[in-house]
Amino acid sequence: MPAIFRPSANLAAAVTLLALAGLGVGGVALWWLWPRTDYARHVRWPVGQPVPFSHEHHVAGLGLDCRFCHNSVEVSATAGLPPTTTCMTCHSQIWTNAAVLAPVRLSLASDTPIAWNRINDLPDYVYFNHGIHIAKGVGCASCHGEVDRMALTYKASSLTMQFCLDCHRDPGPRLRPKDQIFNTQWQRTADTASPAALMGEYHLRNGRRLTDCSICHR
Amino acid sequence: MKGALVPIAMLVCLTACDDMSNQAKQRHYAPAVGPAAVPSNTVEYLDRPSQAPPVTLELLERGQERFRIYCTPCHSELGDGHGMVVQRGFPPPPSYHTEHLRQAPVQHFYDVMTQGYGAMYPFADRVRPEDRWAIAAYIRALQRSQNATDGDISADRRGALE
Numbered sequence: 001m002p003a004i005f006r007p008s009a010n011l012a013a014a015v016t017l018l019a020l021a022g023l024g025v026g027g028v029a030l031w032w033l034w035p036r037t038d039y040a041r042h043v044r045w046p047v048g049q050p051v052p053f054s055h056e057h058h059v060a061g062l063g064l065d066c067r068f069c070h071n072s073v074e075v076s077a078t079a080g081l082p083p084t085t086t087c088m089t090c091h092s093q094i095w096t097n098a099a100v101l102a103p104v105r106l107s108l109a110s111d112t113p114i115a116w117n118r119i120n121d122l123p124d125y126v127y128f129n130h131g132i133h134i135a136k137g138v139g140c141a142s143c144h145g146e147v148d149r150m151a152l153t154y155k156a157s158s159l160t161m162q163f164c165l166d167c168h169r170d171p172g173p174r175l176r177p178k179d180q181i182f183n184t185q186w187q188r189t190a191d192t193a194s195p196a197a198l199m200g201e202y203h204l205r206n207g208r209r210l211t212d213c214s215i216c217h218r
Numbered sequence: 219m220k221g222a223l224v225p226i227a228m229l230v231c232l233t234a235c236d237d238m239s240n241q242a243k244q245r246h247y248a249p250a251v252g253p254a255a256v257p258s259n260t261v262e263y264l265d266r267p268s269q270a271p272p273v274t275l276e277l278l279e280r281g282q283e284r285f286r287i288y289c290t291p292c293h294s295e296l297g298d299g300h301g302m303v304v305q306r307g308f309p310p311p312p313s314y315h316t317e318h319l320r321q322a323p324v325q326h327f328y329d330v331m332t333q334g335y336g337a338m339y340p341f342a343d344r345v346r347p348e349d350r351w352a353i354a355a356y357i358r359a360l361q362r363s364q365n366a367t368d369g370d371i372s373a374d375r376r377g378a379l380e
Contacts, residue, residue, distance in 0.1 A: 062302045065287040071344045089339040090291070094307045123239035 038158065046152035047117050050103045059148035059184075066140055066147075066182045073140075077129040081116060084108045119155050120144070127218045136202045137175040141184040142167070148184045168210040172199045268347035270324060273355050281356030284349045288341055297360040309337045314357055315364045327354040 034040055058064050067073060072080035084107040091101055107114045120143075122128050140147065143163075145156025157163055167174050172195025173188075180186040193201065209215070271277060286295070294301040297314035304310045312319060319326075331350045334340035345353065368376065 062291065062306070064291055067287045068291065068344075083343070085339060085343070090303050090308060092339070093309060093337050094303070121239075123237070124241040124243070125238055 041158050041160070042155055043158055044154050044156065046150075046154045047119050049117055049152075050114055051100065052152060054151045055147045055153055056149055056151045073130045074134050075131050077131065079130045084114060119153055120159060122159060126216055128216070134181055136171075136204060137178065137181065137198060138167075138171075139174075139176045139181045139183070139186060141186070142174050144184075146184050164216065165211065168215070171204060171210065172196060175199065175202060175204075268328075268351065270328070270351050270354075271348065277352050277355050278359055280349065281352035281354070281359075284345060284353050285356050285360075288345055289353065292338070296364070297357060311336075311338065314361050320361050320365075324351075324354045324358065327357050 038044060059066070066079075069082035069086050070079040071082075072078060084104060087101075087104050088108055091104060095101055096105075103114060106112075143157050143159070147153065147156075175195065175198040176186060177193065177198070199205075204210075285293075290301055291303045292301040292308055292311055293299055293314070294304075299311045299313045314320075328350050330338065331345060331353065332340060332342045332347075341350075362370070
């Protein structure tokens with residue numbers, strides 16, 4: 001009786017088995033890795049908006065302070081998304097016929113807020129308060145990146161629990177002098193107070209309490 | 219067959235699991251019945267009457283910080299009304315250094331911030347009453363800075379200008 005398989009079938013069988021095993025391992029790895037990629041987390045991914053608002057133009061170009069629009073950021077949990085009247089503070093007089101601003105004018109005329117699309121969305125089981133981060137010397141850019149370089153606004157950090165803990169475990173190096181909190185281009189220089197000195201200035205005794213579960217999960 | 223029912227039921231239950239990132243909650247901006255009417259004989263919180271606080275260095279520094287956030291886009295750091303937004307076509311506001319505004323009471327600046335004036339929108343929704351007084355005090359300091367004489371500089375600092 002002739003052989004059913006030729007000798008080369010040994011190789012084919014080995015390759016097939018290896019490929020199947022590789023597919024299994026690769027599949028599991030992909031399933032685990034995929035949600036951890038910046039792509040799946042929508043990092044650096046501009047979100048479409050009813051009006052293509054440019055932070056680059058308004059902040060770097062005109063020199064507006066973050067707080068001109070996000071005026072509750074120092075005293076409130078939320079930074080505050082500006083109402084239409086804030087836009088119209090200037091746009092009632094300049095670019096009044098610009099087609100791109102039609103939704104803003106419609107919003108004012110119809111007394112209906114502009115429905116901006118959310119860019120940074122923390123899970124609902126996370127307690128986050130902007131005010132305390134500003135009061136303790138964390139700059140906007142530490143989480144939001146160089147917003148003044150964003151022609152269209154995108155999420156600059158993963159905002160995962162790991163991201164929060166990296167800073168909560170060792171806040172010192174991320175703290176800034178009080179007058180540089182809203183400067184997105186600030187860099188630590190030789191003249192900057194040491195991390196330990198800033199920890200003292202902001203009355204952060206040590207990082208221990210900042211990693212209590214109940215600091216963020218209430 | 220019967221033995222498979224329990225695992226299948228458990229699997230079906232699992233489909234209801236999510237990571238709880240988005241939970242059902244009341245959206246406090248959901249317009250349920252339209253804007254609330256202000257009861258009679260009351261004022262809105264941000265427009266409560268407010269008295270001018272005593273002028274201190276702390277107040278002036280607070281005023282300077284707030285002025286740079288909310289006022290400089292039009293009024294400029296000098297207060298001469300040539301801010302960046304004016305350079306882009308906004309109708310220029312008057313300079314603070316005109317005789318008319320130099321004689322105006324502090325209350326005038328507070329009222330303009332609260333109610334707006336001409337093309338300027340009200341800033342009552344953005345600047346708290348205490349901060350409006352601080353800004354008004356800083357505007358006074360700006361006015362003085364543009365009309366300062368040698369006599370305004372203390373003797374020990376006069377040398378720095380020469």
